[in-house]
Amino acid sequence: MFNYATRRVLSALPIAIIAVTVCFFILRLAPGGPFDGERALPPLVLQNLRAHYNLDQPIWIQYFNYVWRMIQGDFGPSMVMEGFEVSELLAIGLPFTLMLGMTAFIVATIIGVIAGIIAAVNQNKWPDYVLVLAVMLGVIVPNFLMGALLQLLFGVYLRWLPAGGWSGGNWLQLVLPVTVLAWPHAARISRLMRGSMIETLGSNFIRTAMSKGIGERLMLTRHALKPALIPVVSYLGPGLSYLLTGSLVVESIFGLPGIGKYFIQAALNRDYGLVLGTTVFYVMLILVLNLLVDLVYAWLDPRVRFR
Amino acid sequence: MANVLEVKDLNVTFSLHDGDVSAVRDLSFVLGQGETLAVVGESGSGKSQAFLAIMGLLARNGRATGKAVLGGTDLLALSPTELDRHRGLDIAMIFQDPMTSLNPSLKIGRQLAEVLVRHRGQSDSAAWRHATEMLDRVGIPEAARRADSYPHELSGGMRQRVMIAMALLCEPKVLIADEPTTALDVTVQAQMLELFKTLTDDFGAALVLITHDLGVVAGLADRMMVMYAGRAVESGSVDDLFYAPNHPYTFGLLHSTPHVEDSGQRLRPILGLPPSLEHLPTGCAFHPRCAFVMPECRTARPELTHRGGGRHAACFYEGELKEKEAAE
Ligand SMILES: Nc1ncnc2c1ncn2[C@@H]1O[C@H](COP(=O)(O)OP(=O)(O)OP(=O)(O)O)[C@@H](O)[C@H]1O
Ligand SMILES: [Mg+2]
Numbered sequence: 001m002f003n004y005a006t007r008r009v010l011s012a013l014p015i016a017i018i019a020v021t022v023c024f025f026i027l028r029l030a031p032g033g034p035f036d037g038e039r040a041l042p043p044l045v046l047q048n049l050r051a052h053y054n055l056d057q058p059i060w061i062q063y064f065n066y067v068w069r070m071i072q073g074d075f076g077p078s079m080v081m082e083g084f085e086v087s088e089l090l091a092i093g094l095p096f097t098l099m100l101g102m103t104a105f106i107v108a109t110i111i112g113v114i115a116g117i118i119a120a121v122n123q124n125k126w127p128d129y130v131l132v133l134a135v136m137l138g139v140i141v142p143n144f145l146m147g148a149l150l151q152l153l154f155g156v157y158l159r160w161l162p163a164g165g166w167s168g169g170n171w172l173q174l175v176l177p178v179t180v181l182a183w184p185h186a187a188r189i190s191r192l193m194r195g196s197m198i199e200t201l202g203s204n205f206i207r208t209a210m211s212k213g214i215g216e217r218l219m220l221t222r223h224a225l226k227p228a229l230i231p232v233v234s235y236l237g238p239g240l241s242y243l244l245t246g247s248l249v250v251e252s253i254f255g256l257p258g259i260g261k262y263f264i265q266a267a268l269n270r271d272y273g274l275v276l277g278t279t280v281f282y283v284m285l286i287l288v289l290n291l292l293v294d295l296v297y298a299w300l301d302p303r304v305r306f307r
Numbered sequence: 308m309a310n311v312l313e314v315k316d317l318n319v320t321f322s323l324h325d326g327d328v329s330a331v332r333d334l335s336f337v338l339g340q341g342e343t344l345a346v347v348g349e350s351g352s353g354k355s356q357a358f359l360a361i362m363g364l365l366a367r368n369g370r371a372t373g374k375a376v377l378g379g380t381d382l383l384a385l386s387p388t389e390l391d392r393h394r395g396l397d398i399a400m401i402f403q404d405p406m407t408s409l410n411p412s413l414k415i416g417r418q419l420a421e422v423l424v425r426h427r428g429q430s431d432s433a434a435w436r437h438a439t440e441m442l443d444r445v446g447i448p449e450a451a452r453r454a455d456s457y458p459h460e461l462s463g464g465m466r467q468r469v470m471i472a473m474a475l476l477c478e479p480k481v482l483i484a485d486e487p488t489t490a491l492d493v494t495v496q497a498q499m500l501e502l503f504k505t506l507t508d509d510f511g512a513a514l515v516l517i518t519h520d521l522g523v524v525a526g527l528a529d530r531m532m533v534m535y536a537g538r539a540v541e542s543g544s545v546d547d548l549f550y551a552p553n554h555p556y557t558f559g560l561l562h563s564t565p566h567v568e569d570s571g572q573r574l575r576p577i578l579g580l581p582p583s584l585e586h587l588p589t590g591c592a593f594h595p596r597c598a599f600v601m602p603e604c605r606t607a608r609p610e611l612t613h614r615g616g617g618r619h620a621a622c623f624y625e626g627e628l629k630e631k632e633a634a635e
Binding site for chain 1: 359362363364366367387388390391392393394395396399400402404407408409410411412413421422425426457459470473
């Protein structure tokens, strides 16, 4: 197990380097720059600004400087929010974004797994059909539309829940954003879980378990759950990145103080430092979480662990 | 000899999109205490489904009717929860494929111990200890270490031993083994059969041995039942059926199997294919392939009738079956 973990960590390093490189250059290739405003700046001012942020140096020097400083934890200054370091902005926004994202992730995974099991056990009966409907809504309705609809229904007409904002501690304000974020994730998880549970239930070792008279409940919890979770767990990594990126949009719909607000602003304004910093941070986060997922995977499937 | 299992008019039907198919029809037989009954027949003849039905293990689209009385209880009339009080305790089953019949994500010891926890109310640790003893008893070396490993760490033969140990934990009255050696290589097969012989003797369990292999039948079974297209077509003692079969299908099976002793003899495969269950021939289901076919075989179905000496056969032809005639 330990060897397996070490190997996985080492293999994540090159991926991280590639990801940073790709992000850096793609961002520079995109047309426009941080100082293109409504009105063009006087050439001399522009030149001074570019020199101040080292944008006048050859791009590969900029690249190596960036990577070198990043390794030391310095993501450089924000180019649009004057006077702010990128790491400061990250420190303000990230805790909230992570809290929101992880809450939605955990809620969605638990609900998805349970719903998938219920649908599999009641294959082609009404709970199965209800799930199909919920899944369809979750997958086809984009998050900005779902967010607006829920805000309108529960926040404005029914007035059951706050429609947005965050006053630091009113957890009811999180219900709608978490729902919007969690829904598509739960939908995909439940479909995967349903399919793999149905497959597992048809396998020979489940027949063996039933032949021993241990009963349906133990059969499900002890014998079927772990093997059926395997495909689900391998989706959790990609699923999480999907969910975290969705959180950037959802935060701005619900006016939440996460990194999303800065990120969308930064992307529109070509704030190289902030966009890159956020992206790189996300990449690292997703790599780490994928690593955790892989370890869970190895725990679920002893054949992986021993390889 | 007391009967431990009495099966009467067992029918197994599967519902499919375009109607029902009957995999087992009107199957009746008894199993005596400590007896070994071989069930033979071509692929698809309903051998597995008949016994899966008795164990309550049919696929979701399957239904079983009839009776299967074990120690005074009709297993087919029980709810799943009631049936769970008997499965694994009074009646146990070993499956064809040892590679996929054990749970890949649970330790062997755990998979055995849970049977004792369930039926004997033992504590986890006591059950684990007994499980290890049983592994040792079926000839698994270093049983304690094996109990602590996962199925993929064991060879096919070892896994089948594990399956046997698991089935015997509660000393069941009836042990059903569905082609227990088919997936194993020949040397391991022989060891496994030896093991069955000693273990069923030791435990006094009646054994149902589902198999393709007439060599296995000859070596191990007391009686045999031959199935064709979901029905029993002949049953009786192994000696009687081997030396003087009454049904042309049994006759054909015997002559399509190589014997070590008479290697000079030509093998005669049964011509044609087993019928599909959706389109059974009229009359006797075997008549299109039968070398002894008579006009009435095409229109009427012969009932299973007593032929003396505890033998039964379902065939209109009552004369002696000879190879010469078969060759015509
Ligand atoms: N779930 C199912 N739905 C429909 N038909 C089925 C189902 N399960 C089994 N059958 C059919 O039942 C028939 C009998 O199958 P069974 O498994 O008993 O054959 P068998 O005699 O054990 O053959 P083999 O020697 O290959 O194991 C087969 O024709 C099979 O196609
Ligand atoms: Mg079979």
